[in-house]
Amino acid sequence: MEANSNGPIDSGRVIAPPTNPMVTPLLTDLYQFTMAYAYWKAGKHKEQAVFDLYFRKNPFGGEYTIFAGLEECIRFIANFKLTEDDISFVRESLSSSCEDGFYDYLRGVDCSEVKVYAIPEGTVVFPKVPLIRVEGPIAVVQLLETPFLNLVNYASLVATNAARHRFVAGESKNLLEFGLRRAQGPDGGIGASRYCYLGGFHATSNVAAGKLFGIPLRGTHSHAFVSSFMGPDEIIDKSLHRSDGQSTCEDFVSLVQTWLSKIQDLRSVHSDLDSTYPCSLQRSKSLNGTFGETNQSELAAFTSYALAFPSNFLALVDTYDVMRSGIPNYCAVALALNDLGYKAAGIRLDSGDLAYLSCEARKIFCTIEKEFGVPWFGKTNITASNDLNEETLDALNKQGHEVDSFGIGTYVVTCYAQAALGCVFKLVEINNQPRIKLSEDVTKVSIPCKKRSYRLYGKEGYPLVDIMTGENEPPPKVGERTLCRHPFNESKRAYVVPQRVEELMKCFWPGSPGGVREDLPPLKDIRERCITQLKKMRPDHMRRLNPTPYKVSVSAELYDFIHFLWLNEAPVGELQ
Amino acid sequence: MEANSNGPIDSGRVIAPPTNPMVTPLLTDLYQFTMAYAYWKAGKHKEQAVFDLYFRKNPFGGEYTIFAGLEECIRFIANFKLTEDDISFVRESLSSSCEDGFYDYLRGVDCSEVKVYAIPEGTVVFPKVPLIRVEGPIAVVQLLETPFLNLVNYASLVATNAARHRFVAGESKNLLEFGLRRAQGPDGGIGASRYCYLGGFHATSNVAAGKLFGIPLRGTHSHAFVSSFMGPDEIIDKSLHRSDGQSTCEDFVSLVQTWLSKIQDLRSVHSDLDSTYPCSLQRSKSLNGTFGETNQSELAAFTSYALAFPSNFLALVDTYDVMRSGIPNYCAVALALNDLGYKAAGIRLDSGDLAYLSCEARKIFCTIEKEFGVPWFGKTNITASNDLNEETLDALNKQGHEVDSFGIGTYVVTCYAQAALGCVFKLVEINNQPRIKLSEDVTKVSIPCKKRSYRLYGKEGYPLVDIMTGENEPPPKVGERTLCRHPFNESKRAYVVPQRVEELMKCFWPGSPGGVREDLPPLKDIRERCITQLKKMRPDHMRRLNPTPYKVSVSAELYDFIHFLWLNEAPVGELQ
Known part of the structure; x- marks a missing residue:
């Protein structure tokens, strides 16, 4: 039985507020508000932006991560609204020269124009593949960056840590x-x-967590x-x-x-x-x-x-x-x-x-x-x-x-062995224009475009590779050769003939109030998903010593586009 | 100006609730409730216990720690009360054979019979010296163990981390x-x-923290x-x-x-x-x-x-x-x-x-x-x-x-270099009987008795040594030779002639409603205290590489008593 003192998390169209009442629209970095003002001042605040939330490296020297924290993100946006008190504080914190119209705008902001696609919570996930894609007016989506990262980073880190402990035990x-x-x-x-618990533990000593989430004590x-x-x-x-x-x-x-x-x-x-x-x-x-x-x-x-x-x-x-x-x-x-x-x-x-x-x-x-x-x-x-x-x-x-x-x-x-996961939130498209973030460090280059991601399974039932494609490319097909390319390394590529193709992201927040969305499952179902997924992984990805990296790839079309954009954006003469 | 949305923290006799509404009496380990029941069942629940909260080792390979988290502990106990909903949940979580009288008892529990002595928040502190001493009915004090540790451990860890970063910068x-x-x-x-901020940072990006605590953004x-x-x-x-x-x-x-x-x-x-x-x-x-x-x-x-x-x-x-x-x-x-x-x-x-x-x-x-x-x-x-x-x-x-x-x-x-501080909460006296916790690892042996602690300062104004004494021993006197002994190592002892003697613990929660207690100062005053204290430390304790340990000692009388008790409690034949 799921015992939740907040009542049902997700009953039809009403979604409970965040578990921690301190999770409010002010739980964000000040620069999200300064940027929102600058967007508003430039008349850009309603431009349609697409951001990807992803991480670059698996934690704990391993080759897998458990995605967690999604439910809290959805509870956050479902109830996103600045109070008058919040707005007064933002006004005090910004420059006195900021125009009043901005605060009127903030008063009306909610997440009814935001769309959230995500991999279901409890899924085994890998670097670079978007865990969450957030689309909507740029000023609003920007305000979500910090709370989303805060809610996902630790949740995924500790779930992964728990899964690793369970694996060894x-x-x-x-x-x-x-x-x-x-x-x-x-x-x-x-x-x-x-x-x-999500990552596979059986019980906790924490009475409050027992009460909130129905975890055995x-x-x-x-x-x-x-x-x-x-x-x-x-x-x-x-x-x-x-x-x-x-x-x-x-x-x-x-x-x-x-x-x-x-x-x-x-x-x-x-x-x-x-x-x-x-x-x-x-x-x-x-x-x-x-x-x-x-x-x-x-x-x-x-x-x-x-x-x-x-x-x-x-x-x-x-x-x-x-x-x-x-x-x-x-x-x-x-x-x-x-x-x-x-x-x-x-x-x-x-x-x-x-x-x-x-x-x-x-x-x-x-x-x-x-x-x-x-x-x-x-x-x-x-x-x-x-x-x-x-x-x-x-x-x-x-x-x-x-x-x-x-x-x-x-x-x-405390995830003592590695106390933080480095999820980031990167702009990949604005007004249908793909954007790329370059860096001297190639692992920090972002993968542009609104994308879809698929997990391709092999004959033995193991996942073989994740592949990202452009939004409008045809999906990989069962039984057909699919070229999977490393996003940045020209020489790394392979043909895969998938026995099963699973699209990874689903719509958890459709924006429009009547839109269809995935339900938020109870914690014990998420835990089951996690345990089942971990069992399906090929053992060499899971071992503690020198695990084999799981492959993450892009389609040939996306690969070409990344490199076209990269050349376009890089200052001439930078490739010394 | 201290901007606190909860209103004043400490206005006369009314103390604000914990900053995080999730800090309730249920934010504790289940065993605190099972023990409370066992104490109650044995008729021991009102026995007067004294617990010390302290840590055993400074974090980050350093030789000092900043004590933080006290205000939240006091806010917690000042508002400690189980709701009917809490009590129902405890009842569900314990054995169905537990007697109803216990829940009636829980209904009446508050901290009006608890006394809290503590070192002021923002003080530079050292291993083994009690940061907080909690006295009161054993069943109640036991319920406070987990929340106190939770509220102090991370607060002190991150304040220390901040102070160390400031020192290097x-x-x-x-x-x-x-x-x-x-x-x-x-x-x-x-x-x-x-x-x-308490540890010496100047500002944060976190808007919610700016609003709650008046930290510059x-x-x-x-x-x-x-x-x-x-x-x-x-x-x-x-x-x-x-x-x-x-x-x-x-x-x-x-x-x-x-x-x-x-x-x-x-x-x-x-x-x-x-x-x-x-x-x-x-x-x-x-x-x-x-x-x-x-x-x-x-x-x-x-x-x-x-x-x-x-x-x-x-x-x-x-x-x-x-x-x-x-x-x-x-x-x-x-x-x-x-x-x-x-x-x-x-x-x-x-x-x-x-x-x-x-x-x-x-x-x-x-x-x-x-x-x-x-x-x-x-x-x-x-x-x-x-x-x-x-x-x-x-x-x-x-x-x-x-x-x-x-x-x-x-x-x-995240205190990445060391993600946890190991504060513990140990019984040192019950019904005026001193108690000791033995361990094969001598660093884990607790120092028994209700104690007082003093910081002795030398001619140059630096703190020289902290000394613990029994509650009723006369305090060390300025200008008089005081024997300071290592609590566990017979050969380590030194005479000190203090130029100044500072008693470390003050009463922050007197139990009886009319009792005199220290005020909870605003965050900026705690920060000032921390910065001033750090400046007063002898530089060799502060350096990053091979810092000199600061000495922590006990009086000759307490030393003798510890070792008497130790021999008394240790099973014969254990000293192989």
Whole structure:
């Protein structure tokens, strides 16, 4: 169920406002307003402009990106209107010589003459191919540049980061986003939770994001909870009903203590364990008489937590000493709960050698399963956290580990490995005249013209190449040879015979109120799209080390036109 | 003037809500609510807890940090109240077995029993010293952990980043924050603008931040503006009043054209330039007959922009070719404006070799000053942008440049060099019992007890050391020998005779409604504090390369207590 406190995002013709109420027409660079004034003063403000929003390089050293942030862009333009207060502030901020007529003009500005074509959110995308194309009166479209970039850049970056983490962790693992406290501001946190889920995470700790977007929530307790207890003596209400409600254990604290003693008595009796367990259990030193003293404040905290959440007892076991205290204390409480018909939810490790500790913990769980005949105990869920990122996940995989769930914070939400995506918003046409932005750096030359983009698929179902064409060129056809050219490198070109042709951009905002537009799907559908798309990619594009670049091309006709325009615009004598 | 659309931040006893309406009690980790329930269930929820918020390591490889985000924390707690809607959502998110009494309790929760002591915002701060101390009922204080960390971590990180950029750029330069489009979400952008200003930046491009916080705004036009013009023919209204209003130039376009011709005729006549100009001007090749053809769409754009903003003409000169087109076009328009009594505002360079181009541009401006007798022209303001960061600023300084203002975006707002600060929130006392969090990693051991912190100043006025003491110890005294001990390293200790003793934490939220508290100062005062504090630091702590760590210590009494507690809590046999 999509729980959204703003009501439905997209009910027929009414689209909800941006999630963050701070996203208003003033959330833009001042120069968008100075330019709007200059356009207006020159009588150019209604000229029809076409801008492409795209990025130049995939993030994180990878060869793919997940496009996200579109829904917020559409919510923004659907509700775009400057208030009188906004207009007063713009007037204060511009030169006092600016004419009043401009502010009258601003008062009437909305996005009813703007058209937005975009690739659906959650799609795997590549450099240079427009993610969004915005058409409309130049002064208005210009005002959208900064908010669109702001809404797309981080969203796509963090969704990509999440997808990469999921790829390394492997499909069978649960990924939990725990980053709110380290995020770049409040909606750095809220956005991170949303777009990590989109990119394939399973849950978040962020309650506000859970409420806004219906993302599953996870969370148990912290180290402070553990150290806030002194010892079991302070537990007053020691009773706990059985899970079936049939009876009540009057002294759960003593039951835990009994189990702790049994665990402490476990010595040298487990050498006959079979080797079907994943860690190839041998005689576990950890169980060999080292369970003498466990920390009593920890034991009290675990017992209290179990009394509060008997059906969902998950313990953070590293406040004092994982192997000597956290694990035996957890096992004692979990076994006591088991007596009353409750199945404990597992442990969380938040420090130390996660590979080693998870394997050792698994051995103990398996031993307990065998010794005490508790059939599920060996499969106790182990969650690991503590500064995890792609590299540490990869290292854990190489070392071998027994972790079932990863709690990832700082590195995924702040995109620590690369904190920004460089989407740009470039003018490609004005009044039906194609425009090009030149640069000494060829990767910064823009691809002119209002364009269409297609993804061509090969026989094995993998996408082979994206191709951009002029707006009015015939589309590539299934089964026909299509020449795909590198936009700037004459020698790079190839014929492709597509088995399937998919047009990438669809109309999400038709301008005219009655126009047909794509619906904004719920977050879980966008997440599904993302996961499905990633599975369809050829594996060599996805690998972490030296991935193969996915090809992005232009049609022969567009190639010729780019180079005609380039020569035309470049100052004579520049090609030294 | 502080322009704040929310009204005054702090008028007497009423404190405005958080700037971002998304900052609500639900902007927290789920485990804060599960713990609150477990505390409540155990009857512990009203126990008096003391938590310290601090960080362990300065960011960016430096030896100092700027503390920021406090105002938002105080605004948050001053308005802390769960709505019925919030409570329903918490109920849905917790186990269905949780008792109703807990939700009644949540309904009544506010921060009237919480006390907040903090170092004033904008202070230079160091690892381990508490930035904020929060005291109150443990269940309530626990709910504050995540929002406090979220509000402080990024604010302090970006303020520190801004201060570091300012340090490298040098005090005489103007620093403009242009990062909104690349920021981590909408209030990643708004927060960045606010805290970059706090850290010493001079202005922002972000209109919303200008409106919310009264930060000066800057901005002119983009490349798209330039390429949206075809040529001067499309300019319809060519008239421009003189600045004194005495007369009107009917054809400003022709006036520009005349000046462009004069500039193009400038050849070989400037070899007699004296060498008083900063770039040691010699015969400039750039002026030597290469001004043959400038880009006409650029010339039209500049002319139009000047017609719209004659008093504030600042041109982006790198759309086509800086030296062959942008600079001569700018000069022609600036000289035409000069004829009408307007002084142009300067140029912006957004690509290429900024050191070289700024020096070449300066030479041309100086030549024009001399040749055409325009006395201010040599000092034309040069702004540079394009992926600037600490390293590129440093490199520009080493190469020599003529840039007056730097526009910095991505690297400052996303804190690209280190995207997160690791502030933590640790329990240090409960029911007057000190608590310690142990860790195999000694840097992660917390410093127990409710503490006071002092900054001790030396003879030359520099801060020498910060010292933490127990709450009830006598403070260090001016002129008296004070033993300062490293909290964890027995052999590191020194006597200090302070010339001045400053207690660092003040009460910003006294709990009881009538209590005395520090006012929340306006942003510009916080910025002043930050700049003044930075100037007072000993230079070796501030340098970029191998800065000297600033010393942070504990009193002898606190040292002994820490180690007593440590031994007490550590499981026997852990010290292998």
